[in-house]
Amino acid sequence: MSRIAVFDLDGTLVDSAPDIHAALNRALVARDLAPYALQEVKAMIGDGTKVLVERALTGRGRDFDADCHDEFVADEDIRSARLTVAFPGIAEALAAIEADGWRLAVCTNKPEAAARGLLASLGLDGRFAAIGGGDSFPVRKPDPQHLLATLAAAGGEAGKAVMIGDHRNDIQAAAGCGVPCIFVAWGYGPQEMAAGRPVASHPADLPGLVATLRG
């Protein structure tokens, strides 16, 4: 069985915060709530869409509202990559990792349909052996079962996997099943979240780092 590199999506493969920001603010403004700045929204990303909407509403003195969440998730921008781009150098890094004999998968807390739509809009969908979304399984990151279920769906195993992510949830999910993790510095999580893991400063660092972790 070949080695497998499992990527987080938001903040790791794609800079999706501008579309998340726009869609979230639309749902808030429709409720007469003040919008957030892009930087504020970046700090709310990482724990899935329910927690994101809950954080945004709590910050405006409101309780979680399922309608607001549904409206946010249904927003076309979340899945159509209107403003979202793959981080510069990601396509080349994926190609180099594949050329080294790795298979690729995605483990994201974003709902699966939105993750698939987004990857398809960016022409990246065919590359991944599995896409494990935030609603694909009963649990999500930081629960290691999310990563294990994604690996199983990809026909992979923890003993031959490496995780790459931008958030504490990625580090913790990987640690919980003995998978080495690379923290990426270009995402939305502050660097303290690396918690001693190797840090990639640029996507071009990834092929070498994954090879080091599972030589």
Ligand SMILES: O=C(O)COP(=O)(O)O
């Ligand atoms: O939807 C989120 O909160 C984050 O998604 P991610 O797991 O791809 O970073």
Ligand SMILES: [Mg+2]
């Ligand atoms: Mg992320």
